[in-house]
Amino acid sequence: MSLDSYKKIFPTLGKNTFVHPSAVLVGDIKLADNVSIWPLVAARGDVNHISIGARTNVQDGSVLHVTRKTKSHPEGFPLIIGEDVTVGHKVMLHGCELGNRILVGMGAIVMDGAKVQDDVIIGAGSLVPPNKVLESGYLYVGSPVKQARPLSESEKAFLTQSAENYVLLKNEYIAEQGN
Ligand SMILES: CC(C)(COP(=O)(O)OP(=O)(O)OC[C@H]1O[C@@H](n2cnc3c(N)ncnc32)[C@H](O)[C@@H]1OP(=O)(O)O)[C@@H](O)C(=O)NCCC(=O)NCCS
Numbered sequence: 015m016s017l018d019s020y021k022k023i024f025p026t027l028g029k030n031t032f033v034h035p036s037a038v039l040v041g042d043i044k045l046a047d048n049v050s051i052w053p054l055v056a057a058r059g060d061v062n063h064i065s066i067g068a069r070t071n072v073q074d075g076s077v078l079h080v081t082r083k084t085k086s087h088p089e090g091f092p093l094i095i096g097e098d099v100t101v102g103h104k105v106m107l108h109g110c111e112l113g114n115r116i117l118v119g120m121g122a123i124v125m126d127g128a129k130v131q132d133d134v135i136i137g138a139g140s141l142v143p144p145n146k147v148l149e150s151g152y153l154y155v156g157s158p159v160k161q162a163r164p165l166s167e168s169e170k171a172f173l174t175q176s177a178e179n180y181v182l183l184k185n186e187y188i189a190e191q192g193n
Contacts, residue, residue, distance in 0.1 A: 020060040028068070032184035046070075046097070050184035062090045067097035067114065071180035075104040081126050091126040098177035102138065110142070113150070115173040133170055137162070 020041035091109025137155030
């Protein structure tokens with residue numbers, strides 16, 4: 015796998031994490047236990063930090079980056095991703111904050127300062143503009159996103175199931191690597 019340092023800070027990996035060999039992780043990035051990072055993900059924790067919570071998966075071709083600290087934004091915009099989050103294929107997450115049990119649909123873009131509360135689905139191809147707050151328990155779709163409807167109980171259950179599916183899948187990949 016490709017783990018590079020920036021200013022002598024390397025990514026740190028929790029227990030049983032899986033980073034596909036084609037993914038590139040640079041700088042101040044912390045992966046909690048059982049995180050999986052799939053082919054061609056590019057994550058750059060250089061001008062701020064990235065943290066990814068337990069059992070979260072970041073799928074193929076996704077791009078993760080951050081924004082530096084400035085006078086008007088002393089903390090800048092780190093990228094914070096919670097637990098049991100599914101980040102679909104080719105998603106762009108930039109300087110935003112995601113809670114727990116979220117599905118970010120394929121090709122979605124989430125911009126600086128956006129905050130996604132727990133238990134949210136963001137539809138494929140959606141755009142979440144800067145500083146937008148997505149309320150817990152809802153489906154959001156569109157560009158820019160609009161609240162579409164409350165999530166059903168089965169959709170809420172699926173959020174945890176999706177993360178669990180990816181934990182099982184990455185365990186199979188880890189086992190294959192050991193062969
Ligand atoms: C958003 C999503 C969950 C909606 O599923 P759904 O239950 O079929 O949605 P609904 O039937 O409630 O549709 C609500 C409306 O939103 C529209 N819609 C559905 N997905 C949309 C999307 N991604 N963007 C814009 N509009 C969307 C539907 O056409 C429908 O519009 P209408 O009321 O005018 O007919 C699904 O389409 C989606 O985008 N899933 C993401 C899957 C993914 O990317 N997974 C990660 C990789 S594993």
